[in-house]
Amino acid sequence: MENLKKYWKRNLLYLSILLSFWFIISYGCGILFVDELNTIKLGGFKLGFWFAQQGAIYGFIVLIFIYTFLMNRLDKKYDLDEK
Amino acid sequence: MSVQVWTYIIVGITFALYIGIAIWSRASSTGEFYVAGGGVHPVANGMATAADWMSAASFISMAGIISFSGYDGSVYLLGWTGGYVLLALLLAPYLRKFGKFTVPDFVGDRYYSQTARTVAVFCALFVSFTYVAGQMRGVGVVFSRFLEVPVNYGVIIGMFIVFFYAVLGGMKGITYTQVAQYCILIFAFMVPAIFISIMLTDNPIPQLGFGGKLADGTYLLDKLDGLHEELGFARYTEGTKGMWDLFCITGALMVGTAGLPHVIVRFFTVPKVKDARLSAGYALIFIAILYTTAPAIAVFARTNLINTVKDRPYNQMPTWFNKWESTGLIQFEDKNGDGKVQYVGNKEKNELTIDNDIIVLANPEIAKLPNWVVALVAAGGLAAALSTAAGLLLVISASISHDLIKKQLKPDISDHAELVIARVSAGFAVLMAGYFGVNPPDYVAATVAFAFGLAASSFFPVIIMGIFNKKMNKEGAIAGMVTGILFTSGYIINFKFLDPGLNSEEHWLFGISPEGIGFIGMLLNFIVSWVVMKFTPAPPEEIRELVESIRYPRGATEAHEIEL
Numbered sequence: 001m002e003n004l005k006k007y008w009k010r011n012l013l014y015l016s017i018l019l020s021f022w023f024i025i026s027y028g029c030g031i032l033f034v035d036e037l038n039t040i041k042l043g044g045f046k047l048g049f050w051f052a053q054q055g056a057i058y059g060f061i062v063l064i065f066i067y068t069f070l071m072n073r074l075d076k077k078y079d080l081d082e083k
Numbered sequence: 084m085s086v087q088v089w090t091y092i093i094v095g096i097t098f099a100l101y102i103g104i105a106i107w108s109r110a111s112s113t114g115e116f117y118v119a120g121g122g123v124h125p126v127a128n129g130m131a132t133a134a135d136w137m138s139a140a141s142f143i144s145m146a147g148i149i150s151f152s153g154y155d156g157s158v159y160l161l162g163w164t165g166g167y168v169l170l171a172l173l174l175a176p177y178l179r180k181f182g183k184f185t186v187p188d189f190v191g192d193r194y195y196s197q198t199a200r201t202v203a204v205f206c207a208l209f210v211s212f213t214y215v216a217g218q219m220r221g222v223g224v225v226f227s228r229f230l231e232v233p234v235n236y237g238v239i240i241g242m243f244i245v246f247f248y249a250v251l252g253g254m255k256g257i258t259y260t261q262v263a264q265y266c267i268l269i270f271a272f273m274v275p276a277i278f279i280s281i282m283l284t285d286n287p288i289p290q291l292g293f294g295g296k297l298a299d300g301t302y303l304l305d306k307l308d309g310l311h312e313e314l315g316f317a318r319y320t321e322g323t324k325g326m327w328d329l330f331c332i333t334g335a336l337m338v339g340t341a342g343l344p345h346v347i348v349r350f351f352t353v354p355k356v357k358d359a360r361l362s363a364g365y366a367l368i369f370i371a372i373l374y375t376t377a378p379a380i381a382v383f384a385r386t387n388l389i390n391t392v393k394d395r396p397y398n399q400m401p402t403w404f405n406k407w408e409s410t411g412l413i414q415f416e417d418k419n420g421d422g423k424v425q426y427v428g429n430k431e432k433n434e435l436t437i438d439n440d441i442i443v444l445a446n447p448e449i450a451k452l453p454n455w456v457v458a459l460v461a462a463g464g465l466a467a468a469l470s471t472a473a474g475l476l477l478v479i480s481a482s483i484s485h486d487l488i489k490k491q492l493k494p495d496i497s498d499h500a501e502l503v504i505a506r507v508s509a510g511f512a513v514l515m516a517g518y519f520g521v522n523p524p525d526y527v528a529a530t531v532a533f534a535f536g537l538a539a540s541s542f543f544p545v546i547i548m549g550i551f552n553k554k555m556n557k558e559g560a561i562a563g564m565v566t567g568i569l570f571t572s573g574y575i576i577n578f579k580f581l582d583p584g585l586n587s588e589e590h591w592l593f594g595i596s597p598e599g600i601g602f603i604g605m606l607l608n609f610i611v612s613w614v615v616m617k618f619t620p621a622p623p624e625e626i627r628e629l630v631e632s633i634r635y636p637r638g639a640t641e642a643h644e645i646e647l
Contacts, residue, residue, distance in 0.1 A: 026165050027330060030333075031326060046304075050294070052157035056164075064168060068360045068361050075357070
């Protein structure tokens with residue numbers, strides 16, 4: 001029982017960290033701070049525009065795979081993985 | 084060979100392929116019909132999810148919308164991909180562990196209430212029908228332009244194909260057909276993008292090409308911004324929408340994506356909880372290939388289009404221009420009578436109206452690519468529309484045969500009879516979809532806001548609270564769902580149907596457009612549920628145990644399968 005609680009707490013911790021990144025790369029860089037970032041240029045792209053139309057999407061993929069990796073490890077550690 | 088002959092050949096081959104797969108992978112049990120027997124590999128499932136997700140709207144319309152709205156179009160790119168992060172992290176693994184067939188199944192069992200189940204069935208049906216109507220119209224547009232048959236014949240041919248493989252194959256047939264459809268649609272989307280990227284910027288990767296330099300040494304995006312300023316449009320990379328509105332639209336689309344029943348049901352089809360997480364990741368990779376290419380196509384097409392029409396005499400327009408004019412999707416009115424095309428930002432002086440939907444379809448012709456590429460794009464558009472339509476039909480048929488009949492009206496029905504009813508309701512849904520395809524309601528575009536708004540303000544919060552809050556009870560969930568739906572649909576109906584004249588920023592609540600209001604509806608749903616929960620009895624012990632059990636992967640049942 002104690003173990004299950006720890007497992008769930010750790011899961012929630014991973015979720016809050018990853019979802020903060022999710023928020024920052026999309027809403028943060030792509031919308032809220034787009035004007036500030038647009039003053040920086042990345043090749044032909046304004047940086048804010050690049051995040052909104054390219055960067056955030058790459059970031060989303062990375063976040064999902066990090067989560068999958070972390071959770072698979074966690075499942076094993078607490079012996080909760082599927083046989 | 085002409086475009087038309089090429090189109091017949093390529094479309095014919097792809098259709099034969101879909102039907103072949105349907106016959107090879109026929110469903111024989113309800114388990115196979117609803118969730119493909121739960122035995123689909125995560126990569127295959129990822130591709131199928133991607134094809135299911137990328138509809139005629141993604142393939143045909145999205146790049147066009149971005150092309151005309153520039154930076155503002157980012158809401159679709161962010162919204163329709165970011166939702167997958169929510170799916171993978173917050174929904175998919177738990178729903179897979181829960182191990183039932185449909186979303187109303189989860190809502191009904193978790194909230195121990197037939198009322199909650201009925202509300203969920205109603206939402207699932209509404210969202211799916213809205214969507215299916217749009218797909219059939221997409222099929223009609225492609226047929227009418229490339230095969231030069233009347234739109235209605237196109238819709239009927241499309242109905243026949245979908246009927247054949249969805250009704251016969253069920254989820255199993257659909258899943259494998261969708262894998263094939265994904266391959267066709269992504270190939271069809273990428274080939275012209277790569278060609279045009281090389282032609283304009285000398286870079287074969289469109290994602291990099293649209294940030295690259297033109298032959299004259301200026302950056303493509305700077306050039307386009309310049310053209311926009313010259314013609315009196317807002318700068319392409321800056322847009323015109325308010326920040327808060329962009330925020331809410333993106334939010335509604337993301338959360339709506341994660342709440343759409345035909346997407347969620349995909350994660351019931353993989354063998355393990357682990358695979359559900361992974362599958363969402365693969366799905367997003369496959370989706371991202373198209374979604375990161377679309378903004379590049381938007382920029383290429385916009386630049387080419389402006390250069391083709393700007394101040395040119397009308398009688399020197401290329402053939403694609405006249406062909407699309409005859410479908411009514413391009414309209415030219417020579418207001419100042421000088422015989423030239425004035426395409427400018429000022430509405431009084433502008434003489435050219437171009438429908439969003441033609442950008443992707445006309446793009447290869449605008450760039451003067453070979454005829455087989457044009458035909459390939461037509462086949463890709465059909466693949467996108469058909470794959471999504473099939474996935475939706477399955478949700479509709481499962482909602483009727485499983486959630487309504489088996490779970491509510493006639494619980495003692497045999498598996499065999501349920502399968503028959505599932506097929507009959509899929510057939511019925513195809514007919515309904517065909518009807519909407521032949522007689523498209525004027526408000527198809529408006530109803531998309533509806534579908535996402537409702538998914539965001541109804542399903543997403545109840546599922547999230549069902550997993551992450553053990554104390555959430557049926558009173559809270561029902562009150563939340565009803566509030567979310569009434570608020571969101573009331574707002575959309577008011578501005579889109581009752582009083583379209585008032586649909587402008589000064590009349591909106593906090594400057595939020597109807598497209599973004601689902602986000603506020605979602606917040607209201609969370610608040611109302613939580614408040615009602617505090618004043619009503621806690622859920623029974625076995626529900627808390629159910630919630631406890633879906634949080635841990637160990638012991639996931641195999642997806643239900645009953646042999647006939």
